[in-house]
Amino acid sequence: MTLKRIIPVVFVLLLCAISVGSVLAASEHAAEHVAGDPLAYDGPKRDLALWSLVIFLILFGILYKFAFAPIAKALDSREQGIAENIAAAERANSDAKELLTQYQKKLDDADGEVRQIVDDAKADGRRMADGIVEQARKAADSQQKRAIAEIDAATTNALQELAEKSASLAAGLAGRIIRKEIDVNAHRDLVNEAISNLKN
Amino acid sequence: MANDPAAHAQDATAFEFPFGLxxxxxxxxxxxxxxxxxxELLVAVAMIAVFVSLAKRIEGGKVARGRFWNLWEALLVYVRNDVVFSVMGKKNGAIYLPFIWMIFFLILFCNLFGLxxxxxxxxxxxATTLVLAIVTFLVATISGMRKFGxxxxxLGLVPHIDLPIYLMVILKPMLFVIEVASYMIKFGVLAIRLWANMFGGHVVLAVFVGFIAAAADSAFYVWGSVTIISIAVSLAISLLExxxxxxQAYIFAFLATLFINMTLHQH
Incomplete structure (x- = not known):
């Protein structure tokens, strides 16, 4: 054994010896004046001191092994468990928040999309309606134009027919007038006849 | 009941029960x-019953159920966090925690048995408190010696001072004696403080209860009023006790933690 290892051992032994010695000395000379009660024990306290030391050491040994060390371990592991739980909860919380923002974003996107779709649909509808109205107007226009043209044509035909008829009537009338040198009454009758013919 | 109130608080060769038993x-x-x-033996049995059982209940970080177990666990956790760890830090604290628990609960149980x-x-x-102080002294001193040799x-007990060599030769040995003495006295005071508080409290209680016996031979109304007042005062003092x-358990444990911590961190 080296000197370095002997010195502490000697010191500790010396300390223990001094300690025990001082207890013994103190207890031997403990106050002996209190003895009013015959049962009060004021004899050497050395025995109680040694008994206390023995109890302390044995009790500490037992409690250290079966109570304090396991309790310290249990408290540590509980503390660690709580810390882990808190960390896990924080992680879960941040995950949830992230998920929430993702969903919020998706929801916002979907909202925008829906609005776009509705807007598009509205625009389509409006365009379609405009187209239909335009088409209808065009159709109406062309129909009107056709009707006008037909009316014009019919008018022209009628006029032509009238002209032809009146020409032929006039020619016939003229022929008859020329052929028959008749009186005024006959003349009037002829004209009336021609007019009624024309009316028919 | 003895005439001398101090005798009540002292060690005895018999247990006294009512009716002269x-x-x-x-x-x-x-x-x-x-x-x-x-x-002390009863205290040891009670401590084993409480703490070994509690250790099983919270094994592996489980949570103790019930008021009784939570009471002890709260005290254990208080000493651990607010006494040992707050003074020494977690690393050193873990080493000395069982010892401080032992000191705290042994004193607490001994004190409570008096009630x-x-x-x-x-x-x-x-005799009891001196043993506790000496054990604390040994733990502190051996811890310090293991750390600093x-x-x-x-030698480290003496603070470092810059002085001319001729003054140092005179002053250093004087300082050494003073520092060593104050180091020893600190632990001695631990023992005296605890003993004086517990002994004093019991003496005061005995004095007040003793008034009843002292007035026993007086007229009935004197004895009656003395009895009522004495019981009321003893009740109040018991609550104080x-x-x-x-x-006192807290103070002893806290100072023991401080002293041990001081030996681990010298000037």
Missing amino acids: ELPLPSMLGIQITKFMVL LPWMGSPTGSI AIGFW LLVAFL
Whole structure:
């Protein structure tokens, strides 16, 4: 054994010896004046001191092994468990928040999309309606134009027919007038006849 | 009841019960068994019952159920976090925690036994408290010597001062003596503080209860009023004693932690 290892051992032994010695000395000379009660024990306290030391050491040994060390371990592991739980909860919380923002974003996107779709649909509808109205107007226009043209044509035909008829009537009338040198009454009758013919 | 109130708070060779019943304690192998020796044994049994059972209940970080177990766990956690870890830090604290727990709960149980009827506080004897102080002294000193060396620790008690060599030669040995003495006295005071508090409290209680016996031969109305007042005052002092029981256990444990921590961090 080296000197370095002997010195502490000697010191500790010396300390223990001094300690025990001082207890013994103190207890031997403990106050002996209190003895009013015959049962009060004021004899050497050395025995109680040694008994206390023995109890302390044995009790500490037992409690250290079966109570304090396991309790310290249990408290540590509980503390660690709580810390882990808190960390896990924080992680879960941040995950949830992230998920929430993702969903919020998706929801916002979907909202925008829906609005776009509705807007598009509205625009389509409006365009379609405009187209239909335009088409209808065009159709109406062309129909009107056709009707006008037909009316014009019919008018022209009628006029032509009238002209032809009146020409032929006039020619016939003229022929008859020329052929028959008749009186005024006959003349009037002829004209009336021609007019009624024309009316028919 | 003895005439001398101090006798009540002292160690005895018998347990006294009401109606004059006595349980005398034997003498074994030339050693007189005393009341405090028996009480210390009861304290040891009670502590084993409580803490070994609690250790099983919270094994592996489980949570203790019920008020009784939570009470002890709250105290354990308080000493651990607010006494040991807050002074020493977690690394050193973990080493000394079982010792401080032991000191705290042994003193607490001894103190509380004094509040049970017909029992007494072993901490009301200087012999018990001196042993606790000496054990604390040994733990602190050996810890310091392990850290700074057997001789280095003692020399380290003297603070470093820059002085001319001729003054140093005179002053250093004087300082050494003073520092070593103050180091020893600190632990001595631990023992005296605890003993004086417990012994004093029990003496005060005995004085007030003793008034009843002193007035026993007086007229009925004198005895009656003395009795009522004495019981009221003893009740109040018993409540104070309950506080002192916890307080002194805390003070001893806290100072022990501080002293051990000081030996680990010298000037």
